[in-house]
Amino acid sequence: MNVYDSARMADVLAPLGYEPADAPDGADMVIVNTCHIRENASEKTFHELGRLRQMKQRKAAEGGQMVLAVAGCVAQAEGAEIMARAPFVDMVFGPQAYHRLPEMVARATRSAAGPGERGVLDTDFPVESKFDHLPEEQKLEGASAFLTVQEGCDKFCTFCVVPYTRGAEFSRPAAQIVAEARRLVGSGAKEITLLGQNVNAYHGAGPDGRDWGLGRLIRALAEIDGLARIRYTTSHPRDMDDDLISAHGAVPALMPYLHLPVQSGSDRVLEAMNRKHKAADYRRIVDKLRAARPDLALSSDFIVGFPGESEADFKETLKLVGDVGYAQAFSFKYSSRPGTPAALLEMQIEEQAKSDRLYALQALLTEQQTAFNASMAGRTLPVLVEKTGKLPGQLIGKSPYLQSVVIRGNPRLIGQIVPVAIDAGYANSLSGSVEPVAEMEGAA
Structure with missing residues (x-):
């Protein structure tokens, strides 16, 4: 954002x-x-x-x-x-x-x-929306673009400062978002990532006079000619409704990658965090998502060492990670934020215990990510070529699953979506080669 x-x-x-x-x-x-x-x-x-x-x-x-x-x-x-x-x-x-x-x-x-x-x-929070006073976007650089659709947060997780710095949840009108997306596509965008502190809490006014959810907005954006890829981040499990889940199976432009933070696998810790969902709720959402889109790749956020987290609580997090399986994840040791309720909680965890838990969690997450990337070998994936690499003749692109893909090819392919034969997957990237027909089309 x-x-x-x-x-x-x-x-x-x-x-x-x-x-x-x-x-x-x-x-x-x-x-x-x-x-x-x-x-x-x-x-x-x-x-x-x-x-x-x-x-x-x-x-x-x-x-x-x-x-x-x-x-x-x-x-x-x-x-x-x-x-x-x-x-x-x-x-x-x-x-x-x-x-x-x-x-x-x-x-x-x-x-x-x-x-x-x-x-x-x-530092005032204005009554009027800033989006009503911004000029149209200048020329886009690259084929990927960000588009803020929602700001703020009403969740008040006890570890988070966002509600105090970004304010209450606000959703932009759908017509305003669609118009901005059309301008971005007109400037060369093939991929748009929809942004929000709780992006799936989107409930903007639609042109039909009704509030639209994120699923309805995605369906409208998918009708824009030339927009090949749609992503969104960051989501909250409580706002993952059935319409949005079904969009993952019904809208081809919606990429099969979802960042859905859970933070912990322990119900006791989740309650202390004020997440207002249980680990079983999260598992049910994941099951519904994978039923709608079987090849969906998931990523998440995890906090270890939250005040009062026991070894048993931490093992529940490891179990959830093992049950769900992640293509990517971000994990952190809990650190106090002044002004947040968690900063005042007793039973703060010792630093060494936090470090040990983070090491164990990251080892498991790295194992899953490496295995997921390795499973791409032998497949042909559509890759959005974004930039040149560090070596001569090297290009860097993005797979549908948000993996970095290193290929060799003509720089004229930058900005295009080309089929790439994946020959290997590593911890943080894939490598492959552009099929000859795509190479010729890009150079034509």
């Missing part, structure tokens, strides 16, 4: 004469777009600001001006602290305010030129 937000910031700034720079040193503006999910996010932000301060000073010594801004969720959560600890920062604004960038830039550059207000802070 931050990638999407950064691109839209560039769109907002373009009428002011700004265009993307290759590096921060010497730039007229630098925006640090932050995320608060990972550990030590705020300290990493201040470390980066210290480095950028030197660049800002060099720019001033040369007679120029660098506008330095902090955006995103760290800005939303700790805006006043940033202004106090880093007074050289010109603008601090949250993820719901970047449509007001032109006004903020005017205020920041005015105050930098002479006496007046020092720094601009905008």
Whole structure:
């Protein structure tokens, strides 16, 4: 979502004469777009600001001006602290305010030129939707695009800061999303990933006067001529309704890959996390999904060492992983987030125990991912070629299951979907060769 937000910031700034720079040193503006999910996010932000301060000073010594801004969720959560600890920062604004960038830039550059207000802070949650005030997207780079359809979260998991930094759930009108998707396809997009903090909680107003769920929206997007692939992330098990599940079997453009975070296999831990689903609920959803799309590849998120997690709880997580089988997964040790309920819980787990559990979980997940990738050998997969690789003649593409595929071929194939004969699968990628007919078509 931050990638999407950064691109839209560039769109907002373009009428002011700004265009993307290759590096921060010497730039007229630098925006640090932050995320608060990972550990030590705020300290990493201040470390980066210290480095950028030197660049800002060099720019001033040369007679120029660098506008330095902090955006995103760290800005939303700790805006006043940033202004106090880093007074050289010109603008601090949250993820719901970047449509007001032109006004903020005017205020920041005015105050930098002479006496007046020092720094601009905008972390309000506006009543109006920012999407109603954004310009149309600029030219797309590449054949894959992100499209935010939903923001915010009403779930309030006890470990998560998102409801406090992104606000309540909000869904964009379906017609607005379809129009943006058409523009992206017109600019060359063959694949669109729908984004949301809880993307499958989407309930936007449809052109028929009814609220549409994500399944109905996906079906409408699949009717766009030229849109070959649709993905979505990130989902919550509680919002995986039957209509969306059936779309996985009924819509060919919807790729057979789903990121469905479960966090833990223990009902006791899930309750402490306020996930409001049980491990058995998750298993039933997975069974229904695989009944609709038998070749569906699943990924998930896991947190180990949540306060109060016992060895028995952790073994329940390992059992769930063994039962479900994942093509990919993200796993982390629990780390406290200030302001979240879990930070106040007793029975915090010792660091060594967390490390041991994470090691065991990741070993199992890596084994599953490697086996899944190895199972692709001997198959021919449609691969969206995205870019050149590190070696001469090497191309990198993406399989329907979101695997990186390394092939040799003509760079003219970039942006095309071509059949690739997979010869090997590794822990993190596949390798293969483009069928000769595709090579000729791409070079024609």
